[in-house]
Amino acid sequence: MKPGQLGQVVRRRLAHAVPVLLVVALATFGLLKLAPGDAVDVLIATGGGGDAALAADLRRAYGLDQPWPAQLAHYLWRLVQLDLGYSFVHNRPVSHLIWERLPVSLLLMASATAFAVGFGIVLGVSAGQTPGGWRDRLILSVGLVLYAMPSFWVGLMLILIFAVKLALFPVGGFETAASDLTGIARVLDIAWHAVLPTVALALLFVSVYLRLMRAGVVEVASADFVRTARAKGVGATRILWAHVARNALLPVVAMVGVQAATLLGGAVVIESVFSLPGLGRLAYDSVLARDLVVLLGLLLTSAVIVIAINTVVDLVVAALDPRVVAR
C-alpha cells in the first residue's frame, strides 16, 4: 500500500469518529437519565440507610440537583478539554478507574480474538477443502454446538471441569492475589489465569470465523484464477494458502472489526464469572450504581477502541486486497 493510501484510510476513519463519539455521549446520557433512580439513592442504600438531609447534601455535592441540560453541558465542556470527570461513587477520577481496568480488557479481547481467528481459519480451511465430506460435516456440527452455547455457561462448565475437577487452572482472578510475583513469573501467572476466560469468550466466535472461512474457501476454490494456478502446475499447498486462503480471509478480517464491539460487550459476563477486573464489569457496576460519569467515560473509551480496531482492520484489508482502497 502506498503511504498516501494509508493516510486516506486513517483520515476517513477519524472524520467518522467525531460524530460517532458525540452520538455515543448523547445517547448514553439520555438513556441513563431515563432510568429510574440516581447515584445518591444507591449510595445511601448500599451504606445501609440514611436520612433525607444526607441525601440532599450528597445530591448538591455531586451536582445532581442541577437540571439535566446543565449537567450535560457541563459534561460535554469537560469532555472537550479531554477530562472524563470525577466519580463520586468511587471517589476517584474516571480516567484512573478506566486506565486501571483497560489492560485486563485489552488482554482478554486480544487473546480471545487471536484464539477465535486462529482456530476459525484452520478449521474453516480444513472444512472447506472437501465440502460435504465427513470432516466438513463434523467441523460444522461442532461449530453449531459452540455457537449455541451461552458464554456464561461455557465459562462455568470450564471452571467446573478444568478448575474444580481437574485442578489444572485457577477458578478466577487476573493473577494470584497478593502473590508478590514479578517479571516473567508474573507474566506466566497472568497467562495461566487467562486461559479459561479466553477460551470461554472465544468459542462462540470460533464458529463464526470458521463458517466465514469455509464459505470463502469453497467459493474461491472454484474461481478461474485458482484453476489457472492449478493448470500452471502450482503445488496444492501453495494454491490453498497463497491463493484460496488469502482471498477467503477478507470477510474474516472485516468481521474482526465488527466483532470487536461484541467482544467488549460479551466480556461483561465472562469478567463476572471469572472475577476479572475489566471494563465490562466496571460498566455493569456503574449501571447498577447509576454512576453516569464512569459509564459515559467507559462508552467513549470503548468507542475509541472500536474505531481504532476498525481503522487497523481497514489497513489490513487494504494490504490483503489493494482494490479496496481504490473504492
Added chain:
Amino acid sequence: MVDQALSRRTVLAASSVLAAGPAFAQAQPRRGGTLQVAYNTEQRNLNAAMVASNAVFLVASKILEPLADAVYGGVGLTPKLATGWNAASDGLSITFELRRGVKWHDGRDFTSADVQYSALEVWRKLSNFGRSVFRSLETVDTPDAHTAILRFSRPTPAQLIWNALPDLTAVLPRHLYEGTDVAQNPRNQAPVGTGPYKLAENRPGQFVTLERNAEYWDAGKPYLDRLVFRVMPDKGAISAAHEAGQLQLSCFSSVPLADLKRLQSLPALSVSNRGYEASPYHALIELNLRRTELADVRVRRAIHHALDLPRVVADVFDGFGTVGTGPVPTTSQLFYTTDTPRYGFDLARANALLDEAGYRRGAGGMRFQLKLVPAPWFDYTVLLGDYIRQALRQVGIDCQLQRFDAPGHLQAVYRDHQFDIATGSPVFRNDPAISTTVLYRTGTPPGVPWSNQYGYASQAMDQLIDQAAGELDPIKRVALYHQFQRLAMEDLPVIPAVEFSFLTVADRRLRNVANTPRWAMSNWADLWLDA
C-alpha cells in the same frame, strides 16, 4: 436466645472433647497461614465509622475497632477500645475508660482525642444510623488521654448506647482525618486503625489484602499472617472456588442457594447459619396504606391469613429461617415478646375478612388488583414476591408483578410510592430505636430507604415510639417496646413474614468460626487455620 447460646456452648464443648482425644496439642492455636475470603460485594468506602453495613464491616472491622463488640451470653458486650463504661443516672453523660497502650497502625498513640473527634465529627454527623442514635450528643470531654465523657443535651437511654456500641462506634485516627472532608478522605479506601490486621494492599476490582498487626494490643494475636479478600461478584464462581479449595471462607450467603446442598455434602467444608444473631433480617411484606383497599386493617389481616409462612420458610428459605411474629426478631433476648396478635394460615378466615370489608369476588373470582414490587436485595425477597402472588390469588386478590433493579426499586418504592405491595428486608440492629421504629414512625420524608414508605400514620404509635426513645429506666423501656410490638401487629402496616440471617461456608480446618453473634463483622483476632 439464651437456650441457643447455651446449646451452642455445649456443642462447642462436646466437639473440643472429641478433638482432644488423640491430638491434644491440636487445640493450641497455630500461628501463621493465609486465609482467602470471598468478597462478593466490593465496597468503595471502607470507613466503618461512617457506613454501618455488612459488606463494609466484613473487611473494615479487622482494621478499625469499635469501643466494644458483641459476644454470646453475659451482658452481651466485650471490651475493645473501651475497657469500661458507665452511664450517669440522669441520662446526660456516659463515661468511657479507654484501653491503654494501643497504637494506630502508623505508630501514633490512640487517645481520648480520637474518640472525641470520631464521636463529634463522624458518628453524630455522618454515620447513617449514628445520626439518630447520637443526635443529642453535645460534647465529648477528655479529662485525660484515657477517659472520654460523652455529654448529651437530652436524657439518652444508656441501654440504647450499649446496644449501639458494636455497630456504631468504630474509632478513626484523628490525626489523619481532622481538617479534611471526611467523606472524601483517601483513608476511606486505605483505612488506618488499631485492629489486629492492617491494610497491605487495596487493588480495586481484584482484592484487598490485610496483614497481621504485630503490635496489636491483645498480645499474641492475631494468629493468621494474612487475609486476602478476593473480589468475586459471581456467586457460582464462589462456590466453585470453595469446591476447588481455592477459597477458605465466604460469609453473608455468598453462594447460590441451589449449590448449598452440594457444598454441605463436601467433607472439607462446613455450612452454618451461626454468627449472625446480632443482625437478623426480616423478609417484610409492605402494604401501601395510600391504597383504599389496603387502608382497611381487615384487608391487611386477611392478606396475612392467606400466607402459609411455615411453607415459605421450608420452600423459599430452604429451612434457614423462622416465621416472623413481630417487628422485633425472636433472637433479641432483651426486647422480644411472644405476646403479640397472630394471624395463622387460614384461607376461610381470609376470605371472610375480605367479604366483611366489602370486597366481594367479581368476574373470574377476583376481588381487586394490586401492584406487587419485590425488592431485588436478596433471592429471598424476589422469590417471596412470586409466592405472595400465588397465595393471594387463592383469596381473590390479583397481583401484577413489577420488577426493578436496585436504583429503580429505590425510586419506585421509597421516593415515588408507586406500589401496592412490596417486599423488603430490614435489619434489626440490637435495639428497636436504631433501625426498627423508623419503619412505623411518621415524619420521615420520601426518598429515605428503609423507613415508613407505606404511609402508616398512627398517633398512638408515634407517642409510644417517642416515649420509649426517651425512657431511661431499662425495664420500663423494654416494657414500652413490648407494647410497640403488640400495636405493630394489631395495625399490621407491614407483615414481618420470615426472620432470616445468612450462611457461612468455611473450610473445616478453620478454628473459632462463628463464635460471636456478629462474627463476620468482628475482628477475627482469634481465628486460626489448623494444619
